[in-house]
Amino acid sequence: MTAAPEAAVAAGPATVPLEVGTCVISIDTELAWGMAHRRDGSVRHRFEDEREVIDRILGLFARYEIPATWAIVGHLFLDRCGGDGDGAGPHPELVTPRYSWLDEEWLAVDPCSDLERAPSWYGRDIVDAIVACPVPQEVASHGFTHVVVDDPACTPEVFASELRAAVRVAGERGLALRSFVYPRNAIAQIPLLAEHGFRCYRGGRPVPPFAGEPAWRRRALALVDTVRPLRGSAVLPARHPSGVWNVPQTYLFAPVERGGRLPPAVWARRPIARLRQAARHRSLFHLWFHPYNVTADPERALVALDRVCAAAARLRDAGRLEVVTMGDLAARLDAAGEAAPVPGDGTAQPSAGCS
Numbered sequence: 001m002t003a004a005p006e007a008a009v010a011a012g013p014a015t016v017p018l019e020v021g022t023c024v025i026s027i028d029t030e031l032a033w034g035m036a037h038r039r040d041g042s043v044r045h046r047f048e049d050e051r052e053v054i055d056r057i058l059g060l061f062a063r064y065e066i067p068a069t070w071a072i073v074g075h076l077f078l079d080r081c082g083g084d085g086d087g088a089g090p091h092p093e094l095v096t097p098r099y100s101w102l103d104e105e106w107l108a109v110d111p112c113s114d115l116e117r118a119p120s121w122y123g124r125d126i127v128d129a130i131v132a133c134p135v136p137q138e139v140a141s142h143g144f145t146h147v148v149v150d151d152p153a154c155t156p157e158v159f160a161s162e163l164r165a166a167v168r169v170a171g172e173r174g175l176a177l178r179s180f181v182y183p184r185n186a187i188a189q190i191p192l193l194a195e196h197g198f199r200c201y202r203g204g205r206p207v208p209p210f211a212g213e214p215a216w217r218r219r220a221l222a223l224v225d226t227v228r229p230l231r232g233s234a235v236l237p238a239r240h241p242s243g244v245w246n247v248p249q250t251y252l253f254a255p256v257e258r259g260g261r262l263p264p265a266v267w268a269r270r271p272i273a274r275l276r277q278a279a280r281h282r283s284l285f286h287l288w289f290h291p292y293n294v295t296a297d298p299e300r301a302l303v304a305l306d307r308v309c310a311a312a313a314r315l316r317d318a319g320r321l322e323v324v325t326m327g328d329l330a331a332r333l334d335a336a337g338e339a340a341p342v343p344g345d346g347t348a349q350p351s352a353g354c355s
């Protein structure tokens with residue numbers, strides 16, 4: 001008989017235990033950069049609504065005292081850019097990728113303009129708003145121009161130039177980047193993160209341990225897991241051999257895409273069940289989304305997000321959960337010095353349907 005999934009928290013060889021259930025929220029903030037090189041064009045996006053939605057999300061985080069991690073495309077730190085008049089084009093410091101699936105130059109989309117004329121490509125005001133939140137938020141990196149890192153065209157020189165540029169613009173703003181979220185969750189070249197001063201990245205959603213069960217049993221366990229998450233599907237952070245921490249995502253908050261016209265209370269039910277699981281099993285709940293997942297139906301999505309934040313705050317105030325940023329979690333794990341490097345690259349499975 002196979003081991004019961006209740007037997008243990010899903011612990012890979014490089015995972016480390018947590019002293020208390022832990023909630024992390026990360027938001028991929030990319031405006032037009034996340035969509036500019038996509039060929040499907042299938043995702044609804046209302047860039048003009050994103051600033052208001054970001055302000056309202058920051059309001060929620062302030063009300064419930066939630067520090068979140070904002071993974072921001074480096075180009076959004078700027079309020080203008082352009083060629084230097086010497087024909088070099090924008091950002092000559094970048095080594096740009098030549099993807100087989102893209103006809104034009106990677107930076108052909110760069111408007112070489114400014115915040116006022118091209119607000120979907122610059123976001124200095126957004127960085128300011130995040131930094132000004134009364135509950136301190138973490139400013140993290142989502143690359144400089146959202147390059148797809150796991151493609152062979154993204155050489156180490158390309159990725160290193162993106163990281164350097166992101167670190168530089170953040171440094172000019174007085175911010176030190178500690179956490180990285182891979183564009184499209186395309187995870188690769190992890191040691192370069194450590195070389196550029198990062199302490200953690202958001203990993204893919206681990207495969208539940210019952211994924212290898214017979215089909216009938218897997219379906220039954222998955223159904224139970226949806227209603228009351230099982231101990232076996234709980235997730236822990238893991239240390240990559242390079243020394244950076246994998247803080248795996250566990251829940252994409254995309255209620256409109258997933259739940260259609262269901263009421264917000266139903267949208268919130270599953271993430272709240274996962275929060276309680278994290279408290280129960282001292283595991284990680286890592287919710288992530290893009291502002292465009294909220295702009296798709298902002299009023300209802302914000303009601304659902306409010307419920308999730310309220311539930312996290314209640315568990316925290318009861319001493320059953322900590323709510324931390326990716327960077328703070330990595331710092332705590334570093335301080336605890338608990339994990340020893342292990343063989344293997346520790347990379348979890350990338351998830352589908354994300355950017």
Ligand SMILES: [Zn+2]
Pocket residue numbers: 075080081082090091110111112
């Ligand atoms: Zn530019």
